[in-house]
Amino acid sequence: MSKQTKLKNFINGEFVSSASQFDDFDPTTGRVHARVHEADEAAVDRAVRAARAAMQGPWGRMSIAERSELLFKVADRINERFDEFLAAECLDTGKPWSLARHIDIPRGAANFKVFADIIRNVPTECFRMETPDGAGALNYGVRVPKGVIAVICPWNLPLLLMTWKVGPALACGNTVVVKPSEETPYTATLLGEVMNEVGVPPGVYNVVNGFGGDSTGEFLTRHPMIDAITFTGETITGTAIMKNAAVGVRDVSFELGGKNAGVVFADADFEAAGDGIARSTFANCGQVCLGTERVYVQRSLFDRFVEALAVRAKALKPGLPADAATGIGPMVSRQQRDKVLGYYQRAKALGANVVSGGGVPAMPDEYANGYWIEPTLWTGLPEDSPIIREEIFGPCAHLRPFDDEDEVIALANDTPYGLCTTVWTQGAARAHRVAEKIDVGITWVNCWFLRDLRTSFGGAKHSGIGREGGVHSLEFYTELRNVCLKL
Ligand code: NAD
Numbered sequence: 001m002s003k004q005t006k007l008k009n010f011i012n013g014e015f016v017s018s019a020s021q022f023d024d025f026d027p028t029t030g031r032v033h034a035r036v037h038e039a040d041e042a043a044v045d046r047a048v049r050a051a052r053a054a055m056q057g058p059w060g061r062m063s064i065a066e067r068s069e070l071l072f073k074v075a076d077r078i079n080e081r082f083d084e085f086l087a088a089e090c091l092d093t094g095k096p097w098s099l100a101r102h103i104d105i106p107r108g109a110a111n112f113k114v115f116a117d118i119i120r121n122v123p124t125e126c127f128r129m130e131t132p133d134g135a136g137a138l139n140y141g142v143r144v145p146k147g148v149i150a151v152i153c154p155w156n157l158p159l160l161l162m163t164w165k166v167g168p169a170l171a172c173g174n175t176v177v178v179k180p181s182e183e184t185p186y187t188a189t190l191l192g193e194v195m196n197e198v199g200v201p202p203g204v205y206n207v208v209n210g211f212g213g214d215s216t217g218e219f220l221t222r223h224p225m226i227d228a229i230t231f232t233g234e235t236i237t238g239t240a241i242m243k244n245a246a247v248g249v250r251d252v253s254f255e256l257g258g259k260n261a262g263v264v265f266a267d268a269d270f271e272a273a274g275d276g277i278a279r280s281t282f283a284n285c286g287q288v289c290l291g292t293e294r295v296y297v298q299r300s301l302f303d304r305f306v307e308a309l310a311v312r313a314k315a316l317k318p319g320l321p322a323d324a325a326t327g328i329g330p331m332v333s334r335q336q337r338d339k340v341l342g343y344y345q346r347a348k349a350l351g352a353n354v355v356s357g358g359g360v361p362a363m364p365d366e367y368a369n370g371y372w373i374e375p376t377l378w379t380g381l382p383e384d385s386p387i388i389r390e391e392i393f394g395p396c397a398h399l400r401p402f403d404d405e406d407e408v409i410a411l412a413n414d415t416p417y418g419l420c421t422t423v424w425t426q427g428a429a430r431a432h433r434v435a436e437k438i439d440v441g442i443t444w445v446n447c448w449f450l451r452d453l454r455t456s457f458g459g460a461k462h463s464g465i466g467r468e469g470g471v472h473s474l475e476f477y478t479e480l481r482n483v484c485l486k487l
Helices: 041-056 064-080 082-093 097-102 104-121 158-171 186-198 216-221 235-246 270-286 299-314 334-349 405-413 428-437 470-477
Strands: 009-011 014-016 021-026 031-037 126-128 138-145 148-152 175-179 205-207 228-232 251-255 260-264 292-298 353-356 376-379 396-402 420-424 442-445 478-485
Touching: 009 041, 009 186, 041 148, 041 175, 041 205, 041 216, 064 082, 064 104, 064 158, 064 186, 082 097, 082 104, 082 158, 082 186, 097 104, 104 158, 104 470, 148 158, 148 216, 158 175, 158 186, 158 228, 158 470, 175 216, 186 205, 216 235, 228 235, 228 470, 235 251, 260 270, 260 405, 270 292, 270 299, 270 396, 270 420, 292 299, 292 405, 299 353, 299 376, 299 396, 334 376, 334 396, 396 405, 405 428, 420 428, 428 442, 470 478
Parallel strands: 148 175, 148 228, 175 205, 228 251, 260 292, 260 420, 292 396, 376 396, 420 442
Antiparallel strands: 009 014, 009 205, 021 031, 126 138, 138 478, 353 376
């Protein structure tokens, strides 16, 4: 499908056209690169019914070993078609190939392998009773698939975040209906081809394209035959989805927004901290839920650190995905770029000291309509400023000095979000103390975005509900039944 510019829905193993279509834009030029077929309510219904039939048919009858084998083949096939996935992902998002080559596409494949492996090695619990009435009775747990899972995805790491849910859902024996972001449907479509190529039965993996509220996303989440909903996106969208999930008491797993703090202590390795905070702020043009938008630096280092981070920001050359010299790509859409630019203007109006960036870089004529934006750093704003309270989701951060550990813990925790934090210190005892007190799902010490897929992933407070990753994913994607057997 490499040259295909029509992205159709994938229902019951077939690519299905629809009368209503919308544009998919290349963020580097602002030009349309594909037409996307939109799934209406009837198409969503067909996809959900196909997923239900596959559960009751070949997929439901397959052994764990057979299922796992197929998922390994999916991963292998993604790797065989690596360059196509890479080109598609970068066309949809504008992100540098260097990034997608090392993160998005390999993780897209790994998400199938890891869960295909885990599912073959999950122990089941068993308790032997000793009470007078139950002496000798055995209680054992049986995990069964939850059913048809709705998978709703964002645009920032399209393949990675989608397969992070599809991998474990399928490994556990469920079937899925995926709603990719309207901005980035390309790799979800390619994955449909891969499913057919390796022999995943029709109906196991379905894709419905379209928008969110009052559209495809909502048709899917309120469909009565959906058994559970897994969603990655904005907290406010999660709230809307939860209302639909409440009807029929469906389970949800939510990975939501963040306003993550980076904390740099005076005993940190200065260069490593500078590189790490720069990466966590500017990678993927700041469009990473785990990104750092608030930086707290111990006072003795502050001025030097601000300067060092500004040097790194200014060195990021905006450019095209395929260019090895590209340090930063465009944002995903005009709307997102304008939203972030709005924050840049507000920061200035609120009296921020703009240390670097703050606008749009000059680009050659051909790319002047792309969604470019400068990496930006500020100092000097009070903590109650919207720049420090609200998730911006752009390549920007505010820096502020702190004096001691208790103060910075309070600052880091003073947010409704609780996704992750990154702490830079060479003191092991301090690292443990601080990690325990910051109210987030993930703390990285002296690193960022270092992921072991066997570990839990998810947010505290407004940043999510539940944990996925490793065996934690099985908690969500299976129903645990207990059998009590009196001999
Ligand atoms: P979004 O919430 O706008 O959209 C996400 C998906 O939800 C899209 O597919 C959209 O079409 C769909 N949607 C929107 N409204 C819906 C509704 N009412 N019903 C059903 N579906 C609906 O998020 P986005 O702008 O695509 O992504 C950016 C956000 O995602 C940021 O807030 C970011 O922090 C968050 N995010 C979180 C994580 C995490 O792991 N915690 C990872 C990546 C992104």
